[in-house]
Ligand SMILES: Nc1ncnc2c1ncn2[C@@H]1O[C@H](COP(=O)(O)OP(=O)(O)OP(=O)(O)O)[C@@H](O)[C@H]1O
């Protein structure tokens with residue numbers, strides 16, 4: 023029963039209902055399109071217009087549902103038999119196939135049938151307003167394939183509140199029979215936005231600019247990945263997320279493995295310290311120091327084996343075995359904190375000075391790596407540290423990255439509070455099976471001490487060739503794809519990307535075109551197309567501090583034009 027309203031008694035016309043200065047103009051739906059996207063109602067019911075939507079659903083018992091579907095199929099078949107009812111054969115074939123398919127699903131109970139009552143009502147203080155509003159809604163519905171209908175002389179019956187106990191009789195266009203999927207698509211807030219408490223802003227939905235917040239610390243894995251072609255904005259996005267994380271949790275420790283030296287100025291601007299591997303600025307990290315495994319010598323010996331294999335990929339099996347034996351002996355016999363020269367001496371002692379292995383290890387005594395020979399002198403106490411590998415020869419990068427990863431891992435395990443380890447150009451570690459396996463292990467284990475890894479690389483394909491790489495990818499809770507020149511079928515399958523997503527990624531716009539990055543985020547099960555947008559202060563700060571040290575003096579590049 024409608025309570026007696028303050029504005030006087032209701033007035034009913036052919037197409038609207040009025041109480042005082044409140045007009046209500048209902049709209050029903052004669053026919054649904056064959057398919058609707060999930061959450062479509064959120065888009066056709068704008069938040070700046072007062073419109074009412076009511077949806078009531080009554081489950082149809084399975085036997086009745088099967089009978090209904092059987093009946094529908096029989097009708098379609100009869101129409102097909104008489105020549106397709108005016109040339110609609112193709113449509114009827116589709117109807118028959120979908121009735122058949124639905125019948126199977128209902129029988130298997132993967133879907134059910136529902137009797138669904140649906141009613142839109144435009145609300146406005148005047149008659150022209152309410153009619154204009156209803157007309158606009160009707161156009162929006164028609165545009166996506168609905169056939170709307172204004173109930174004439176049936177307004178009262180349409181507006182009657184639902185009786186949830188029974189599906190009572192209503193004007194035509196009110197009741198529809200829908201499968202579970204169709205009913206779910208009517209849920210008006212089904213668009214896939216994500217607002218996790220205490221999360222950082224990942225970006226704005228490309229469809230409607232709604233913000234997406236994700237809290238790294240509230241999921242089992244705190245590790246994320248960012249993939250994209252050169253210039254797509256990976257380093258920028260990672261730096262932006264680090265800044266936002268530290269604003270929310272200023273005690274978050276950060277360690278950055280920075281092969282191209284892009285983060286040094288930023289880290290210094292944040293009061294952190296930088297270790298430059300190529301020239302030793304910031305101090306030395308002794309790759310053999312067992313402090314990184316908290317004195318676990320067996321584990322340390324295994325990691326040393328990994329780093330040496332990355333440095334000498336041409337080692338033969340017997341040389342690898344000899345080297346492993348020398349490393350094990352070194353940790354058994356001491357010194358307590360050996361240096362690289364001690365390792366070389368151990369090998370010479372075991373094999374003589376003129377073996378190929380001994381000659382290779384000369385690089386630590388008199389070659390390009392002799393600056394690494396000695397105790398650790400870099401002991402940064404700052405909460406943010408980066409290791410800059412700029413100037414390191416390409417064939418030594420994987421080696422340097424590995425012992426620094428070992429060091430950073432030890433440092434994460436030692437510190438209290440949330441920690442993030444950023445590994446830029448991570449494909450360098452995917453070049454060798456053993457270094458990839460080490461990175462995978464780090465990603466899997468850091469969660470135990472409140473740490474997450476940010477893995478940045480150009481293509482997910484770099485990690486899809488071996489089981490360890492795939493394990494690493496599986497352990498990233500969130501994965502962002504910025505522009506990818508192509509999306510391999512392996513990537514498509516592994517990440518469950520739709521064809522539309524895979525076709526879009528090579529066209530995702532670059533920050534130099536738009537002033538922000540277009541991206542597709544995979545967060546848990548959700549796929550979210552987002553614009554990674556920096557606020558003006560963030561943009562200015564990162565613009566001034568992030569990027570490769572310029573060798574030429576062309577001056578700073580002009581900032582790109584920005585705007586969504
Ligand atoms: N979200 C963004 N908003 C505004 N500018 C951006 C954004 N992302 C990147 N940029 C700008 O675009 C340029 C390229 O970005 P960035 O260096 O982060 O790319 P990258 O993917 O790390 O490339 P590479 O693989 O070469 O390291 C930089 O000048 C950066 O300032």
Ligand SMILES: [Mg+2]
Nearest residue numbers: 256257284446
């Ligand atoms: Mg980069």
